[in-house]
Every structure is written in structure tokens, then in C-alpha cells.
Amino acid sequence: MSRTIILQPDGRPAQRPGTTLTSLPPLSVYVHVPWCVRKCPYCDFNSHAASDIPERAYLDALRHDLEQALPSIWGRQVVSVFIGGGTPSLLSAAGLDELLAMLRSHLRLLPDAEVTLEANPGTAEAGRFRDYAASGVTRLSLGIQSFDDAQLQKLGRIHDAGQARAAIRMAQQAVARVNLDLMFALPGQTLDACLADVRQALSFGTEHLSLYHLTMEPNTVFAKYPPRDLPDDDTAAAMQDAVQAELAQASLQRYEVSAYARPGARCKHNLNYWEFGDYLGLGPGAHGKISFHDRIVREARARQPESWMERASRADGSHIAETRTLGTLDLPFEFMLNALRLRDGVASSLFAERTGLSLAAIAHQLEAAVSRGLLDADPTRLQASSLGWRFLNDLQEMFLSN
Incomplete structure (x- = not known):
């Protein structure tokens, strides 16, 4: 059976815009x-x-x-x-x-x-x-x-x-x-x-x-x-x-x-x-990440203080300069970019809990990272090895979507 792949204007495969979370993070x-x-x-x-x-x-x-x-x-x-x-x-x-x-x-x-x-x-x-x-x-x-x-x-x-x-x-x-x-x-x-x-x-x-x-x-x-x-x-x-x-x-x-x-x-x-929790960002230039049960949204306020103050006072939402819903191709890198900064990593179960995706979604990248010695082989934790800690950028980039 063949399948249809929908492409974005830049030629990349289109992403599912949302996710499904059974509980919201801190x-x-x-x-x-x-x-x-x-x-x-x-x-x-x-x-x-x-x-x-x-x-x-x-x-x-x-x-x-x-x-x-x-x-x-x-x-x-x-x-x-x-x-x-x-x-x-x-x-x-x-x-x-x-x-x-x-x-x-x-x-x-x-x-x-x-x-x-x-x-x-x-x-x-x-x-x-x-x-x-x-x-x-x-x-x-x-x-x-x-x-x-x-x-x-x-x-x-x-x-x-x-x-x-x-x-x-x-x-x-x-x-x-x-x-x-x-x-x-x-x-x-x-x-x-x-x-x-x-x-x-x-x-x-x-x-x-x-x-x-x-x-x-x-x-x-x-x-x-x-x-x-x-x-x-x-x-x-x-x-x-x-x-x-x-x-x-x-x-x-x-x-x-x-x-x-x-x-x-x-x-x-x-x-x-680092554990991919949520945060509301308030004030000029502040960034935020807010999860809903069906999507995860990143947003950024207007950077210039005078512009932010003027726009926020309008109460029409114009002070928010950027809003982006994370797609299913974004989430693995977004999660691992943060979690792998922790020396002890995080429990593997946190990936599904915070992204709504199965760990199987990154099985190939995990296997490759373990085989290169950058990630510990413990299936219960997502944790950089000593070598992965030294080459953390390389390890994180393995979870970027192509």
C-alpha cells in the first residue's frame, strides 16, 4: 500500500501540529x-x-x-x-x-x-x-x-x-x-x-x-x-x-x-x-512554553520595552510577537535539547509524559547514540554517557528531524 506525503512550501514533510498529553507538566x-x-x-x-x-x-x-x-x-x-x-x-x-x-x-x-x-x-x-x-x-x-x-x-x-x-x-x-x-x-x-x-x-x-x-x-x-x-x-x-x-x-x-x-x-x-516543564514568560522579550492536552505552544513577547509596554496595554494580544505550535517532528529535539543537559538525564518515561509521543518515535536515534557511545544503554533513563557529555552538541543534534 502506498501513502501520500504532504509537503510544506519548503519541500519538507508536513508535521502533525499537535500531540496528546494525559497530564500537564509543572x-x-x-x-x-x-x-x-x-x-x-x-x-x-x-x-x-x-x-x-x-x-x-x-x-x-x-x-x-x-x-x-x-x-x-x-x-x-x-x-x-x-x-x-x-x-x-x-x-x-x-x-x-x-x-x-x-x-x-x-x-x-x-x-x-x-x-x-x-x-x-x-x-x-x-x-x-x-x-x-x-x-x-x-x-x-x-x-x-x-x-x-x-x-x-x-x-x-x-x-x-x-x-x-x-x-x-x-x-x-x-x-x-x-x-x-x-x-x-x-x-x-x-x-x-x-x-x-x-x-x-x-x-x-x-x-x-x-x-x-x-x-x-x-x-x-x-x-x-x-x-x-x-x-x-x-x-x-x-x-x-x-x-x-x-x-x-x-x-x-x-x-x-x-x-x-x-x-x-x-x-x-x-x-x-531541563525536564521540559512549562513556563509562562512575561515581560519584554520573554519566551514561554505552554502545554495543552492536544498541543504544545511556544511564544515570545515583543523585545523592545517601549513597544511591549504600549502593545500589552492595548489588551489585544499584539504584544506577543511569535506563537508556534510544536509539531511531532519538533518535539524529540526540543525535549532532548533540554533533558540531556542534566548530568543524570531523566527517566525514559518522561519523554512520553511530556511530549505525548511514544519512545518508539526516537528508537532509531537512541540506538545510533548508544552504538556511538554517546548515550548510556540503560533503557530506563535518557542520559548522556561520559563521552556524550563531552560532545553534547553532537548528541543533541542526532534528534533533529531531517
């Missing part, structure tokens, strides 16, 4: 605050330098954005909230309190929902951190990047090492969970200097550390004017290996590509991303 909320004091030369996030942020207009637009999103998530519980940027700690204590009160009044936040706020050490104030905690923030994520003043200047940061140390102490006095962001493979950085940054972070009893390789992202100042003396790939790899060993001695295990944590201190919000 739901998180991401709120984007786009302003910062100064744009860092390596940053490709949707952030905009501003000396005075339009807090009132932003909060009003955020309320409109949230209210228009409610029908798509009505009745669902929220397991975590992440307020990122930009520099969310530029919000006043009253503004942040209003934002969180808005979320609580419109959404079903679990009593133990993790509420994370990103903060810049250069904008840290002890009183403000305490007010944030009183409003419901349970976790602060501090963009330290380095404890070396010369490196901080090269990175265009507005804080120095002394301010970084002071901000960590303030944060630890305000909330139970504090995450520190560090960068490595910095211009002229040696292995000893890299380890000195990590040891300085550990000296505060840090429970969670995010470690990022400095990369030259497109459309950044560093992409146009790359800094000199960047460590080569072998040196950067040696730094990462040495850091991982140092952190393991301090009981911080690498549980995701860029994240290390002590037992019980993993970031619940980010784990929901």
Missing part, C-alpha cells in the same frame, strides 16, 4: 525586567541601559500581560517564579512587592514555590534585599562573574570585588538560598586565577554556583571587538576540569551543564526547564 513563571545600569560587552540578553527605569508603566503593562495570559494557564499551580533581566534589583522594594502581590493574586502559587530574583552586586543594598525577602523572594542569584577587579573592568561590570563580597553577605542574611554566577576563560586568565575565583566563592559557604564559559556571542561588543589573550580551548577545558574537582571536594556536584549544587540546593526553576 508550570513555572518567568518575569523579565529589561533594564540595567550599563550593558556589558559580552551580554546578548534583552537588556537595555537606562539611568531611570519607567517602573510604574512597566508594572501596569506587566499586569495587562499577565491578565491576557490567564486563559492559557487557568487553574494550574505554579511551582516556581524567576525574575530575571537585565537587572531586576533595580526595581524599588515597593515595585517588587507589587509585582509579587500581582502574581499571587492572579495565579495559584504553591506555598513552597521557589521565588528567585537576579541581582547585580553593584545595585545591592542590605535594606532592599531584606525587603525583597519580606515580599516573598526565597532565592537571590548574584552576578559576581569574578573577584578580580581587573577582570571585572574588562567585563564592563559596574561592581568591584569588595562590592561583590559585601553583596554576598547581604544576600545570605536576607534569604535562605543564594546562587553565585561566575565566568571562566576570561581574557588573560590563568588556571590559578580561575581557581582563586572559585575558592573565593566557596569561602562564603556557597551552596549553588553557576559557572559560564565566556563566549563571543553575535551582536555584542565583544563579537565586534574581541578581547585579546583569550585562553585556548585546551586551557579552558583544563579550567573546567579543575573547577569541577575543586567543587566536588566542597560537595557541590555538577548537575547541569553550567550548574553545581550541594544536595538539596538545586534550582527548582531551572530544573523545570
